[in-house]
Structures are given as C-alpha cells and as structure tokens.
Amino acid sequence: MAEMKAEREHAFEEAMTRAEAYAMQLHRMIEHIDYITLILKYAWEAGSGKVDLEKQRRFGLFPDQSLTYVMLLDKWGDVVGTTLHYRGQSNFADLPSFQDHRARRTQGLIIDGPMIDPRMTKPVICFSRRLENPDASFDGLAVVCVEPAYLLVFRNDKSLAGGDFISLRFTNGTLLATKTETATGRIYRKDPVFRGESGTLVERGDKFLDNQARIVAWKRISGYPLVAMGAISEKNVLAAFSRNVDEARTTVVATSWLIAAFSLIGMYFAFRYIKRKEQAEEIRNTFRVATEAANEGFYMACPIYARDGTIIDFRFEDCNDQGAKMLDRQKEAVIGATLASILPHPYWEEVIHTYRQAMETGFYEDELRVPPQSPIKAAWLHRRYVRSGNGLAVTLRDISQTKEHEQALSSLANTDALTKLPNRYWLSTFLPAKIQQEQTHAKHFAVLFIDLDNFKNINDTLGHDAGDDLLKEAAVRLKSSVRASDHVARLGGDEFTVVLDQVEATEDVARVARMIVKAMSQPFELLGNAGHRVNASIGISVFPQDGNDGETLLKHADIAMYAAKAAGKGRFQFYDTHLSDTLLLKLSKEHALRHAIERDELVVHYQPRVDTQSGRLLSMEALVRWMSPSHGLIYPHEFIDVAEDNGMILQIGEQVVQKVCAQIAIWKSQGLLVVPVSINVTAAQLKNGGFYAYLSGCLKKYQLDPSMVEVEITEASVVEHSQVVMNELDLLRLLGVKLMIDDFGTGYSSLAQLHRLDVDALKIDPVFTSEIGTGRDGETIFKAIVSMAKTLKIEIVAEGVETPRQLQCLQAMACNQIQGYLISPPVPAKDIPALIRKNQLFPAL
Known part of the structure; x- marks a missing residue:
C-alpha cells in the first residue's frame, strides 16, 4: 500500500509538472501572438490604416503560416488585409470580439473560439486587438487566427501515455484545445470548474467520455484568461504499480522464501535507486540537449x-x-x-x-x-x-x-509625432491614474482645454507646413508657461490640454491661464515672416468638484472652452453648471448633424430666378435643408455654422453637388427643358482643393454639360488671395462653369475690385433689395452697383424680391434677374417640373 501511495503521489507531481510546463510554453506563444497584434496596431495607427502585411511576413513577424494567419479589419468589419490567400468571406462584423472591441467592453487582447472559419472550413482560435483613429475612436481590428494544433505542440508530448492528456481552456472551463496520445478533441462530458490559480485533484471516470478516472492538474496562464491542464490516467498509475509487483513475484519464485524476503527488499530498493538514478541521468541529459x-x-x-x-x-x-x-x-x-x-x-x-x-x-x-x-x-x-x-x-x-521594442511602441502610441508632446491616448491612461492618486491624498488638480482661435485661417492661407510650425511653437510656449510638474498634451488639430498639479486655489489656475493667453497672443514667425497671430480660448475644470473621472473633466473643460469662445475668444472660462444651454445644444447638434449626413437626411430645395422684364425662368438656386425624423425640416441657418466649425461642411457640400447633378439628370430623362442650377460653395470647400475634381466627376457620371451647373461663392473666398482657391476657380472657368458672387455688398470687396474678380454675375444681398422703393440710400447704392456691373459686363441678380414695388423699380433699373418670394419660395424637387412647364413666373400684379 505504501508503494501504491508513492506511485500516486508521483503521479500528482507529474501531472502538475506537465500543467506548469504547458502553461509556461503557452504563455510564451500567446505573448508572441499578442506582440504581433501590438505591432500591427501601431503600424496601422502610424500609417493611417495602411499596413504592408507581406513586408511584415518577409521580416519574420508571423509564426508558422501553415497553422496561422493574420487579418486586418476596418471599422465596418471588412477584411482590408490578410496573409491567407483565399477568396471567401470578407466581412467579420459578427465576430464577438469585433462587437466587444467596438463597444469598448474589454481592453487589450480578446480571445475568440474555437469556431469554424468559413474561409478555411477548419476550427480556429482568434486573438484580436482594437485599432483606433487619432481621436481614439474605433477603426477596426488586428486579428491573429491559429488552428488549435498550433497551441498543442507540447515539448513533453512523448510522455503522454494512453488516456493522458493536455488541454487549453478558458478560466470558465470552455474548451479551446485538447490533445491525447493519439487524437485531439473533447474528452470531458461537461466543462470543468477551476478553483484557484492552480491545483490537482482526482476526477471520476463518469466525468469523461471514455469513462477513465484521471489525476488532473491545472495552472492559470499569467496575464490571460486561460488555463493549462495536464492529466494522467489512473490506469497508467495502476499499471506502473502492477509492473513492480510482478517483478517482485518473479524474484520470489527463483529463491527461497526467507532469502527471497530479504533479497526482495534489497532488490526492490536497489532497483528503485538504479531506476531513479537512470531517470535522473536521462532527465539531466535531456535537459542539456534542450538548454545548451x-x-x-x-x-x-x-x-x-x-x-x-x-x-x-x-x-x-x-x-x-x-x-x-x-x-x-x-x-x-x-x-x-x-x-x-x-x-x-x-x-x-x-x-x-x-x-x-x-x-x-x-x-x-x-x-x-x-x-x-x-x-x-x-x-x-x-x-x-x-x-x-x-x-x-x-x-x-x-x-x-x-523591452526596447515595448518602450518604442509605447512612445509611438503615447507621443504626438508633430509636437513630441504626450497625445490623447496618453491622457486617457494618465487621468484615471492621476484621479486615483489624488483621491488617496485628497488633492486637487485642474484640467485646461485649450483651442487656438483662427488657426484654420493660418492653415488655409499659408498652408499646412506653416500650420505645423505654429503648432510646434505653440507647444513650446505652453510648456514654458507651466511648471515642470505639470503636464501638457496635444489632443489633435489645434487642441491642447494642460493638467495643473496640486492646485491650492482657483486664482492660481487663473494666473496660469492668463499667462497662456498672453503667450499665445504674441506674434508667430511663419515661413520667415513675423506678425501672424492666433489667440487661445481656454476652458477649465477642477478635480473633484467638476468631475470624478477623466472623461467628465475633459467634457466640462471643453464646454467651458466653448463659453470662452462665445464670450469673444482669447480668454479663459471656469466650468459652471449654469453655463448656457446653447453650448450643450451645440455639442448635441454636432452629434446629430454627423448622423444626419451618414443617414442621408439632407435634402435640396430649389428657388427659381427669372428674367426681370419678362418673368421667364432662367435658372434656379439649390438650397440645402435637413429633414430630421424627429424635428421635421430644419433650415440652413440652424446648422451650417456648426458644419463649418467642425469641417462637416465639406461632406455636406459634396452631398449637395451629387444630389443636384442626379436631379438634373432625372429632369432631363423626363423630357423637361432644364435650366441651369447654381450651387453655393463655401470658402472651406475651395480651400480644401478638391471641389473642381468632385464637381467634374459628378458631371461626367451623370453626363451633364458644365453649363447646367453654376457656382455661387462669397466675396471672402476670392479676397484672401489663396493660391489654392484661385486655382480651383480657374479650373471651374476652363470647365465652362458660370461663377457668381453671392450676397454682394456685405463682404470685403468694393466696386473698385470688381475688375479683378472675373465672375459672370453678382447677386445683390437682400438687405439692399429691401430698401428699394423706400426712399432710403439703399436704392442709390443699388443703382451704382448696377451701373458699374454693366460697365464690366457682369450680370446682376437681385435677391430677396418680395413686393411688386421692388419689382417695378428693378425693371426700371434694367436689373438682369430677380429671385425671391414674390416669384416663388424654395420648393422641393417634385414641384419644379410644374414651374418649368409654366415658364413665365410673374405673379398677377
């Protein structure tokens, strides 16, 4: 019985040794897989979504290609890169880890599986990591898929006798991979339960599909929700004991009973000693082969x-x-x-x-x-x-x-490439740790949200190189305005954050904010020229009174910054719970407008322009509206400013161009005598440098003559002397598109500048039209504009015509075209055919 007990104890030790060895091996394999996902993540984010997987493969980044492959998924779940040369399923948005990463339910590496991959018709285990945009929003996944066999290559698999097994499972018991001496697959009838980081126990035969009892050991894999198992069949333990007994019986038969009794004892211990010594030597030799x-x-x-x-x-x-x-x-x-x-x-x-x-x-x-x-x-x-x-x-x-790689990757992930300041990702990890530290010591700190006023003008007029130089100099000025113990980070664009450490009084924070405002207001030298100015608007939140988490502190500082801008820019504002609801409404409106663009909720209405003398329909102006499912029709003055502030005006502009071109094509297909349609184009669209290309592409797509589309621009667009804008306008003229100045008379230009604007028509602002027939000076100004325009051979369009008296005066002045509610309000596209067929649109006077 003592020998049987010794054999069982040895089996317990052996099972635990296998579990620990397998856990160590798996830890290194999964660490390598995890490292691959990190490399792919930083390559993706540093390359703006472009990763050369073939180059990574040639450098030996990926493990055994026969059992593994790598995928890159975009934010919609589409495969944009893979090392598996197979044309099959190309969207994995239904992958559980994809949903978890997109919803931020889990940080770091997520493990899925096992599941049947339709691309390979084989079970695979997927390891994935979240990819992010510079603003930390979801941008896709880096995925490494391995077949279970890849994780079952156990260094000590020769020690697996019949019934023994190794197994990899989640900590909740879910099976990932199992290997016996001859096969792989399920062996437990029901998933086991693990108590503690490691352990050993005897599992009854009814727990297994083959009804064999086993000694089972498990070891938690450090850093991952996985468990490595090693098991030895009870049959193998009994077989080892039976061999010892049979040898003893053979010896008894060959000698006398008394001598045999003493000899058996001696032989047994000698045998055990020699056997142990041989095993030890074998282990030592094996160790040397493996370790040298x-x-x-x-x-x-x-x-x-x-x-x-x-x-x-x-x-x-x-x-x-x-x-x-x-x-x-x-x-x-x-x-x-x-x-x-x-x-x-x-x-x-x-x-x-x-x-x-x-x-x-x-x-x-x-x-x-x-x-x-x-x-x-x-x-x-x-x-x-x-x-x-x-x-x-x-x-x-x-x-x-x-470690060098990790530190380099960490630096890459946490540092803004342009200014070398910590970035948004760094701030998202720093603030929670900072809050926990200050809660422990009952300390206060402040968060300053800084936005550079008028920075967009620098970028648009001097170019991005000048903008980059300004941002780098701004970073230097910010760091010189705070203490060494404070932290300065760049969130992106022209937004910065300062975390002021150990704040004693709000006046201390206000003093630093004043220093920053003053430092930013000093002229910047850009492209060799001094005198370029921007200002800083600063919003301030203080921990803990303005928030107990990093997200809330940043949000409240951001709201306070908007209040500073609304108050006149170039100043600072502490967060207050009673800040204007308009600021909060603006933030929610931005979110709603973004969804409106994505859901195609923008519609176009059309307002006719007619000949002033005959009332004949000559052209129409396209006017964008927002058809909100919850608020109905929303007019441009309620959302265009928001769109221009956050850059969504570019997307809106492209949608309007596409909708107008498509609608003209529909009217033509209906056999209507379509008149030209003018589209309002903002300075931002022209400065972006892609408007001409987009418009010409739409004209080609819908097979339209360029004369069917006119472009309305503001005076500010042509007064700034931007080379990009001038190039865009030149290309539009060469294309054959008619150019018009909208709201003329209220911008920066003067009559003396008309000779260089090189446009086809001036649309006079309604403020001047409204004064016609009232005896005020507005009518005199209007006449002067008409006279000068005729000299320069530029057509005049009067906007905002609402009364018969205004019409009569404009006819007397020989104004070319009129537009306004007297003729027709802006109407949906479905009402235009009737107006085209009517043609003469003068009301009964």
Whole structure:
C-alpha cells in the first residue's frame, strides 16, 4: 500500500509538472501572438490604416503560416488585409470580439473560439486587438487566427501515455484545445470548474467520455484568461504499480522464501535507486540537449544553511553554457561557486531575498531592470525560480530587446509625432491614474482645454507646413508657461490640454491661464515672416468638484472652452453648471448633424430666378435643408455654422453637388427643358482643393454639360488671395462653369475690385433689395452697383424680391434677374417640373 501511495503521489507531481510546463510554453506563444497584434496596431495607427502585411511576413513577424494567419479589419468589419490567400468571406462584423472591441467592453487582447472559419472550413482560435483613429475612436481590428494544433505542440508530448492528456481552456472551463496520445478533441462530458490559480485533484471516470478516472492538474496562464491542464490516467498509475509487483513475484519464485524476503527488499530498493538514478541521468541529459542551444541561462542552485536553519547563501550545482556566458564566466567557474562570490554585496542582498522567497513559496517570477553593479550585461531580465526538490531551478532570459521594442511602441502610441508632446491616448491612461492618486491624498488638480482661435485661417492661407510650425511653437510656449510638474498634451488639430498639479486655489489656475493667453497672443514667425497671430480660448475644470473621472473633466473643460469662445475668444472660462444651454445644444447638434449626413437626411430645395422684364425662368438656386425624423425640416441657418466649425461642411457640400447633378439628370430623362442650377460653395470647400475634381466627376457620371451647373461663392473666398482657391476657380472657368458672387455688398470687396474678380454675375444681398422703393440710400447704392456691373459686363441678380414695388423699380433699373418670394419660395424637387412647364413666373400684379 505504501508503494501504491508513492506511485500516486508521483503521479500528482507529474501531472502538475506537465500543467506548469504547458502553461509556461503557452504563455510564451500567446505573448508572441499578442506582440504581433501590438505591432500591427501601431503600424496601422502610424500609417493611417495602411499596413504592408507581406513586408511584415518577409521580416519574420508571423509564426508558422501553415497553422496561422493574420487579418486586418476596418471599422465596418471588412477584411482590408490578410496573409491567407483565399477568396471567401470578407466581412467579420459578427465576430464577438469585433462587437466587444467596438463597444469598448474589454481592453487589450480578446480571445475568440474555437469556431469554424468559413474561409478555411477548419476550427480556429482568434486573438484580436482594437485599432483606433487619432481621436481614439474605433477603426477596426488586428486579428491573429491559429488552428488549435498550433497551441498543442507540447515539448513533453512523448510522455503522454494512453488516456493522458493536455488541454487549453478558458478560466470558465470552455474548451479551446485538447490533445491525447493519439487524437485531439473533447474528452470531458461537461466543462470543468477551476478553483484557484492552480491545483490537482482526482476526477471520476463518469466525468469523461471514455469513462477513465484521471489525476488532473491545472495552472492559470499569467496575464490571460486561460488555463493549462495536464492529466494522467489512473490506469497508467495502476499499471506502473502492477509492473513492480510482478517483478517482485518473479524474484520470489527463483529463491527461497526467507532469502527471497530479504533479497526482495534489497532488490526492490536497489532497483528503485538504479531506476531513479537512470531517470535522473536521462532527465539531466535531456535537459542539456534542450538548454545548451537555448537563449536562456539555466542554473541549479542549492541553499546553504546556517546552524539555526536559515538560508545564508546558495551554491550553483549546475548551469548551461548560456548561463555561464551571461555571468561572463566559464561554466567550470560557475559550478560550485556561491551566489555571494559571483554577485557584489548590495546586489547580492536583493537577489538572495528573491531566492529565499522562491524556496519558501515554491515559485518566483518577475522582470528586472538590471542594476549597473550586476555582472550580467543586459538591460532587462526575465527571472523565474522554481523549487525543485531541495534546491532551485533558476531561469534567466535577456528581454532587453523586447523591452526596447515595448518602450518604442509605447512612445509611438503615447507621443504626438508633430509636437513630441504626450497625445490623447496618453491622457486617457494618465487621468484615471492621476484621479486615483489624488483621491488617496485628497488633492486637487485642474484640467485646461485649450483651442487656438483662427488657426484654420493660418492653415488655409499659408498652408499646412506653416500650420505645423505654429503648432510646434505653440507647444513650446505652453510648456514654458507651466511648471515642470505639470503636464501638457496635444489632443489633435489645434487642441491642447494642460493638467495643473496640486492646485491650492482657483486664482492660481487663473494666473496660469492668463499667462497662456498672453503667450499665445504674441506674434508667430511663419515661413520667415513675423506678425501672424492666433489667440487661445481656454476652458477649465477642477478635480473633484467638476468631475470624478477623466472623461467628465475633459467634457466640462471643453464646454467651458466653448463659453470662452462665445464670450469673444482669447480668454479663459471656469466650468459652471449654469453655463448656457446653447453650448450643450451645440455639442448635441454636432452629434446629430454627423448622423444626419451618414443617414442621408439632407435634402435640396430649389428657388427659381427669372428674367426681370419678362418673368421667364432662367435658372434656379439649390438650397440645402435637413429633414430630421424627429424635428421635421430644419433650415440652413440652424446648422451650417456648426458644419463649418467642425469641417462637416465639406461632406455636406459634396452631398449637395451629387444630389443636384442626379436631379438634373432625372429632369432631363423626363423630357423637361432644364435650366441651369447654381450651387453655393463655401470658402472651406475651395480651400480644401478638391471641389473642381468632385464637381467634374459628378458631371461626367451623370453626363451633364458644365453649363447646367453654376457656382455661387462669397466675396471672402476670392479676397484672401489663396493660391489654392484661385486655382480651383480657374479650373471651374476652363470647365465652362458660370461663377457668381453671392450676397454682394456685405463682404470685403468694393466696386473698385470688381475688375479683378472675373465672375459672370453678382447677386445683390437682400438687405439692399429691401430698401428699394423706400426712399432710403439703399436704392442709390443699388443703382451704382448696377451701373458699374454693366460697365464690366457682369450680370446682376437681385435677391430677396418680395413686393411688386421692388419689382417695378428693378425693371426700371434694367436689373438682369430677380429671385425671391414674390416669384416663388424654395420648393422641393417634385414641384419644379410644374414651374418649368409654366415658364413665365410673374405673379398677377
């Protein structure tokens, strides 16, 4: 019975050894997969969504290609890159991890599976990481898919006898992969339950599909929601015991009973000793084969005890070549040496403490930045100590290069490439830690949200290079305005954040804000020319009264910044719960407008323009409206300013061009005599430099003559002398598109400048039309504009004509065209055919 007990104890130890070895192996494999997803993430985000997977493959980034492949998914779940050359399913938006990453339910690596991949018709396990835009919004996934067999390549699989198995499962028991001596697949009838980080127990036969009882051990894989298992069949334990018994019986038959009794005892122990010695030697030889070619230093260390039983040092009983090399010694000089004789005293004290801890607990593992006094010439080490019998098995791995990569990747992820300041991603991790720290010490700090006023004008007029120079100089001025203990970050664009540490009074924060406003108001030297100015609008929130989390503090500082802008720019504003609801409404309106553009809720109405003398329909103006499902028709004055502030005007402009061209094509197909339609184009659309290309593309798509579309621009668009704008206008003229100045008379130009504007028509602002027939000076100004325009051969269009008296006066002035509610209000496209057929649109006077 004692021998049977010993065999079972040995089986328990063996099962746990397998589980621990398998867990260590899996940890390294999954760490490598995780590292691949990190590389892909930073390559994606640094390259604005462009990653050369083939180049990464040639550099050896990816593991065994026969059992693994890599995918890059965009924010819609479409495959935009893969190492698997197969044309199959191309959208994975239904992948559970895709939904989790998009909803931010989980941070870091997510593991899916096992599942059947329709591209390979094989089960795969998917490891994925979230990809993000510069504003931290969801941009897709980096995915590494592996077949279960990839994770079942166990170094000690020859030790798996019939019924033994290794298995990889989630911590909740869900199966990922299982391997026996001859097969892979399910073996448990019902998923097991794991209690604790590791353990060993006997599972009854009815727990398994083959009804074999087993000794099962499990080990949690550090850093991941996974468990490695090792199991030994009870049959194998009994078989080993039976072999010993049979040998004993054979010996009894060959000798006398008494001698045999003593001989059996002697032979048994001799056999056990020789067997153990052979096994130990076999293990030692196997260890040498496995470790001598490894990149890890391996040592066997035995403790040296004082008389009172305390450990005072360790002696190295063995080591591999790499271990000796790491200590800069010959192997013979290491074996037999003590820890104290190899390590300098201060460092020895730290190391022996960890050795003692490993002897006490059975295990110790960490990553160490190697101090200068260490004889090991590495920057970083991974240390792992496992108690083995009466000593320690010590593994040292040089992870300096890995740490350098991690630090480089961390720097890339957390640093703004232009200004070298921390970025939005850094701030999203810094603020939660800062809040936790200050809650512990009951301290206050302030968050300043800074936006550069008029920065867009610099970018549009001087170009992006000048804008970049200004942002870099702004970063320098911000850092010089705060203390070394404070933090400055760039959120993106012209937005910065300052975190003021250890705030005692609001006046201290106000003093810093005034310094920043003053520093930013000083002229900037750009492209060799001084005198370029911007201002800073600053919103301030203070922890904890204005928020207990980073997101709330930033949001409240942002709202306060909008209040500063609304108050006149170039100033600062503390957050107040009673800030104007208009600011909050603006933020919600931006969100709603963005959704409106995505859902195609914008519609176009058309207002006729007629000949002033005959009333004949000559052209129409396209006017955008927002058809909100919840609020009905919303007019431009309620959303265009918001669109111009946040850049959505470019998308709106493109939608209007596309809708107008499509509508003209529909009217033509209906056999209508279509008149030209004018489209309002903002300065931002022209400065962006792509309007001509987009318009000409739409004209070609819908097979329209360029004369069917006219472009209305503001005076500001042509007064700024922007080369990009002038190039766009020149291209439009060459295309054959008619150009008109809208709302003339209220902008920056004068009559003396008309000779250089080179436009086909002037649309006089309704403010002048409204004064016609009232006896005021407005009529005189109107006549002067008409006279000058005729001299320059420019047509005149009077906007806002609402009364018969205004019409009569305009006819007397020989104004070319009129537009206004007297003729027709803007109407939906469905009402235009009737107006075209009517043609003469004068009302009955």
